[in-house]
Amino acid sequence: MSIRHGLLALLERGSRYGYQLRAEFEESTGGTWPLNVGQVYTTLGRLERDGLVRGMPESDGGQRPYEITDAGRAELALWFATPLSQADRPRDxxxxxxxxxxxxxxxxxxxxxxxxxxxxxxxxxxxxxxxxxxxxxxxxxxxxxxxxxxxxxxxxxxxxxxxxxxxxxxxxxxxxxxxxxxxxxxxx
Amino acid sequence: MSIRHGLLALLERGSRYGYQLRAEFEESTGGTWPLNVGQVYTTLGRLERDGLVRGMPESDGGQRPYEITDAGRAELALWFATPLSQADRPRDxxxxxxxxxxxxxxxxxxxxxxxxxxxxxxxxxxxxxxxxxxxxxxxxxxxxxxxxxxxxxxxxxxxxxxxxxxxxxxxxxxxxxxxxxxxxxxxx
DNA sequence: CGACACATGTAACACGTTACATGATTTG
DNA sequence: CAAATCATGTAACGTGTTACATGTGTCG
Structure with missing residues (x-):
């Protein structure tokens, strides 16, 4: 769930396209957890399927920006408001x-x-x-x-x-x- | 990978069947991470597919024990011998x-x-x-x-x-x- | 031109997880 | 008998991950 919500948070700053999202995600975490670009697109697809983001038409330079929807904003707010419980965490x-x-x-x-x-x-x-x-x-x-x-x-x-x-x-x-x-x- | 190897470790003690494995796994970790029984069977299936365990014919009371293979023992030894690196861990x-x-x-x-x-x-x-x-x-x-x-x-x-x-x-x-x-x- | 970075996307797979279906056995 | 527990298994889905295919632009 961390990438899903992570991308959502990045999109809350404004409309972004896939490659940008990957760069900003890695920048936030200093490249500690490298993020395969492919995963950004698959995750964006799932987010769009769930109505949390909206894919815009492909612009000039072949870039396809996404923007967060109201549902996405709600989901993001919920993420920030809900503490991580022990049950959410992966087994040690x-x-x-x-x-x-x-x-x-x-x-x-x-x-x-x-x-x-x-x-x-x-x-x-x-x-x-x-x-x-x-x-x-x-x-x-x-x-x-x-x-x-x-x-x-x-x-x-x-x-x-x-x-x-x-x-x-x-x-x-x-x-x-x-x-x-x-x-x-x-x-x- | 923790359940996979966990089951392997339990089978190293001797032949066990699914329900037992779940009980012993939860016992080891004190029920902190509840383990759905279904997952034991799916994991056992994957372990068998990979040649790390061998499923025995169904015995009397409908129990189907599994035993670890030599390949499984090697895999387990490797697991214990290799430290967890930062890259192996899930994102925080x-x-x-x-x-x-x-x-x-x-x-x-x-x-x-x-x-x-x-x-x-x-x-x-x-x-x-x-x-x-x-x-x-x-x-x-x-x-x-x-x-x-x-x-x-x-x-x-x-x-x-x-x-x-x-x-x-x-x-x-x-x-x-x-x-x-x-x-x-x-x-x- | 050729290599490299930018950019998008798909296919395939691994693992974890839940829900469900199905029976046998025990026990109140 | 009915309910609970024991026991096996399957189907379906979600996320994460890699590898691959494809195309554009840029720069030495």
Whole structure:
């Protein structure tokens, strides 16, 4: 639903055509989430089908601008007025992954956690660097949203690791045979 | 991709049938993300089509168990070994919403922020209550992931609000006419 | 001219989601 | 018996995503 409403919001500023919409959408979010042009057109088609936008006749340079309708404006207002509930959000794949890793035989959960943390920290560094480069307020806020998320994820991964250590003791390479005895016990 | 791999992980524990898979999936995540049974079957169909699981003949009580194949095991191992990159994640709808709210005429951004924060805090309280009730380790970690996320979101919303105040001064009901002058200036 | 950016669009597919149809089994 | 739960499955739709086809304009 984010692209749908995103395009609607851009059209609220005034009439735009597909290519413009893609450029402005990517600009708002600083190119963090690249948007395939094709998707703009398919989404515009669906928005028109639903009566939220109106496609104008093709103008001079082969450009076909769209404008938002009253229904579209209402839908947009509703979007802004309604908070995102937990149910609206996609499942947290990382949480699912770790939760299942714990109960899946033959998975080194600590390795999963550590690999993820490396990746998360790399992202965090990239974002921090981008932040130094500066930019418009919207793009800056998006960046900071992702920075906050990375930090939360990193803290959560730390938390998971220590919870795991508490739950099933750490294994060093030397005591590999002990590891196998322990997991065998747990299966019973 | 999370359900696909989730089912694969559950099948790694042993042969299961559809209804069981749904129950175990919801149990792992504590019912936070309810999973429609129908989706289990469609997903199992796709997994079988891709050779990652094998559907067994229908047994006694009308149950049709599935088992994971070697290809499925490889896919699962890959899933666990590969960290989630930023590109894999869905667009952050809230971030997009706020970024666009800022540049959309006629939107009270502060109201959007405050409405969202109320909702986020409500979620946070629910999760905290659930945490007190306790549960298995996987479910506990999932809960804490969501708690951490809510906290990050709440902090980010605070940050947005203060960034907005810095950028365009707060308006009180009494000085409504001043607000209109200001926004008119900004449009120019 | 040839390459590249601009611009529109379609086809095909993946995944998630809901609603529905259908039966077997259990239980009050 | 009737209602609820267990269990399987299909049909239909929505969004997101990619790949492709097509044409125009511009610039070295």
């Amino acid at each position: 794949e990382l949480a699912i992954k770790l939760a299942l890793a714990i109960t899946t035989p033959g998975v080194d959960v600590r390795a999963v956690v550590q690999t993820q943390r490396s990746a998360t920290m790399r992202s965090l560094q990239e974002f921090t660097k981008l932040k130094q480069a500066g930019g418009e307020l919207p793009w800056l806020l998006v960046l900071e949203a992702m920075i906050f998320q990375c930090e939360a994820e990193s803290r959560w991964l730390d938390h998971c690791e220590s919870a795991l250590v508490r739950h099933r003791p750490t294994v060093t390479p030397v005591t590999q045979h002990i590891d196998e005895r322990v997991t065998a016990d747990e299966r019973a | 709808e809230l971030a997009i919403k706020l970024a666009l709210a800022i540049t959309t005429p006629g939107v009270d951004v502060r109201a959007v922020v405050q409405t969202q924060r109320s909702a986020t805090m409500r979620s946070l309280q629910e999760f905290t209550k659930l945490k007190q009730a306790g549960g298995e380790l996987p479910w506990l970690l999932v809960l804490e992931a969501m708690i951490f996320q809510c906290e990050a979101e709440s902090r980010w919303l605070d940050h947005c609000e203060s960034a907005l105040v810095r950028h365009r001064p707060t308006v009180t009901p009494v000085t409504q006419h001043i607000d209109e002058r200001v926004t008119a200036d900004e449009r120019a």
